[in-house]
Amino acid sequence: RASADTGRVSDPAAEQDETGPGSRTRTVASPHVDSGARAVRPEPRRRRPRPAREETGARPQPGDVLHADFRYQIVRRLGRGGFGSVYMARCLDAGEPGAPPAHVAIKVLGSSRDPRAASALKRELAALLAIEDDRIPKVYDWSLDGENAFVAMQYFAAGSLADAWPFLDHRDEQQVWRLITDLLQALSAAHRAGILHLDLKPSNVLLDGDGGFVLTDFGVSQAARMSKGLLHQGKVAVGLGTHGYRAPEQDKLSLKDFDLRTDLWGVGATAWALYTGIDLNKRQEVLRRAEDGYVYGLPLLSDVAISCPPPLEEVVMSLLFIDPDRRPGGASQVLAQVRAIASGFGLDSQTVASARRSATDPTQVQAVIDAIVDPLWSSISKAPGFDRYFAKYEDGEVLASHVDGGFHTFLLLSGTVEVVRNDAVVDVEDREGAMLCAISTLTGAPRELTLRARGTVWTCVFNEAELEQLITCNSSVAVRMLRQLAKRVASGPPRHGSAAD
Incomplete structure (x- = not known):
């Protein structure tokens, strides 16, 4: 399942080594399944051999039939880009189990001999097969073989x-x-x-x-x-x-x-x-x-x-x-x-969380850095510019609320944080280096709890992009996060709504 393109086609200009989208055991949208669901089916047996095709490099014309798991007859061209064209086509096998709807959009590679064009098509297919959302069109079928490699996708009649x-x-x-x-x-x-x-x-x-x-x-x-x-x-x-x-x-x-x-x-x-x-x-x-x-x-x-x-x-x-x-x-x-x-x-x-960072006293921030015991966070916190992430909370102040719609992660450096649900404290976190709310930051899942300072609390506050940067630039941080998550899972039933959530 993935995206479709029916309007004008941009000129993909990136060039990068790519591999194919992987196995041909695929998830394919089915007309018998609700639009938000997907039906998983193994690679179907081809009902008919593909006809031999001359390697002429000519683009498809109205009436031509392209073959993959199903057959598609070209109706008209919708748009053209630097590496290929997009056509509206009829699925000749519409109505069969697992088949696409009657009308689809077909993105056809301009020339399989152009490595940039092949890379762009494979990149798009691989990317879209990894994404599932109704704001990104579905991919129904594809063929990366032969002169006219193509992807069959959801058709939007209104255009772009x-x-x-x-x-x-x-x-x-x-x-x-x-x-x-x-x-x-x-x-x-x-x-x-x-x-x-x-x-x-x-x-x-x-x-x-x-x-x-x-x-x-x-x-x-x-x-x-x-x-x-x-x-x-x-x-x-x-x-x-x-x-x-x-x-x-x-x-x-x-x-x-x-x-x-x-x-x-x-x-x-x-x-x-x-x-x-x-x-x-x-x-x-x-x-x-x-x-x-x-x-x-x-x-x-x-x-x-x-x-x-x-x-x-x-x-x-x-x-x-x-x-x-x-x-x-x-x-x-x-x-x-x-x-x-x-x-x-x-x-x-x-947001309140990000605004806190600009209000910190540099002298106090340095004192917190000097007091960090954990060698990993002591080293990271001394990096140039890292002090801009520091935030201070006084007793009773809220770090994050389930109603604020924020998506920040809090790295606890000193103090104690209460985890509150329905005005009741359900957990307490005081470990130096604890990452709070990282899951909601990375997944966009709604936060269900409130974090409240007990006494003076010092944290580093990261938004989604900053957290991603922290993890990719410091592999030890990623390893720690994975180990903490694995430990919670292995120790028993997940504590739904715990501080790390």
Whole structure:
């Protein structure tokens, strides 16, 4: 199961060694299964041999039939990119068990002799098979053999956001909120699978026909830092993303500069463009640079559209900080903030947890560092710039609440933290080096408990991107987290709702 592309096709420009998506024992969407479920089936026996095909390199024409597990007759071309084309096709085997619906989108490789094209198609297929979410289209079938390698995917008749651009009401606030919410949901699923999209733009956003949006075209996707670790720090051959919509750090062409916050920029830029009606790929003069003294990469929404509601402006502009460290830490964090606005709770420019970090006394921070006994955390905390993560809480103050929608992890360095459920203390944590709320930070799962300081407490506070960076740059931290989790599982039934959750 994975994504489909039916609108215009971006030009995947990343070049990287890739392997195929793996075994042909697959999970395939079934018309007899509810849209949120999947049916697992082994590799089916082919009912008919594939016809021999001349290696001419000619692209498919209307009426041509492509063969994989099922047969697909080309109807018309929907779009073309640098490495191939997307077609609407009829599944000639629709109605058979496990078969796709009658109409599908077919992404066809331009030429199997072009290693960059083959890499892009394999990358997209492998990425999308790893993601499961209704804001990312389904993959039904594929063939990577022969001259016309292709992937059969879910078809969206309404096309892409770029296709509909001239006909949209660009000041429709609810439309922009829906776009932001749907893209964040898609990214949250992709990021949990360890995948960065890196090319968010209107032509890669499909209309679902019901007022919603679907993220497609993972042809330039890359493994997130959590997957890469420090083993892949090279440069890409060509810049990823589309100028006008890509994040400033993508101009550096270095994969180590990309993380979850890079994709958040794409959400912000696409939402900004939708609300203002300005296509950033055509109006690049509105882009701003840090070298010119700007904080945001685009003008404030209210400077372009004076009637822009403040909550919408605050969310969109928070994604458009030129400095990625000033953006939110991950899609789940922003999604929780958007849902809080929808529920009437409002939104602060910074969460309480992150705001705490800027209020610490450097002298006190140094005293805490000097008192750390654990050699791992003593070494890490002395690294240049690490002091910016320190936060202090006094007796009775709340570190994290089950109602705040935050997704921060707390590294306990000194003091005692009470774990509270329904106003009752259910656990107490005082171990130096304990990681609190890491699971909810990395998975986006709702927090069910409240953490409260008992006496003075010192912690380091990390958002999702910062925690991922900490783990990938310090393998010993990852090993410790795995051992702590394994110990909890091995010691008996999981303590559902414990401090580590």
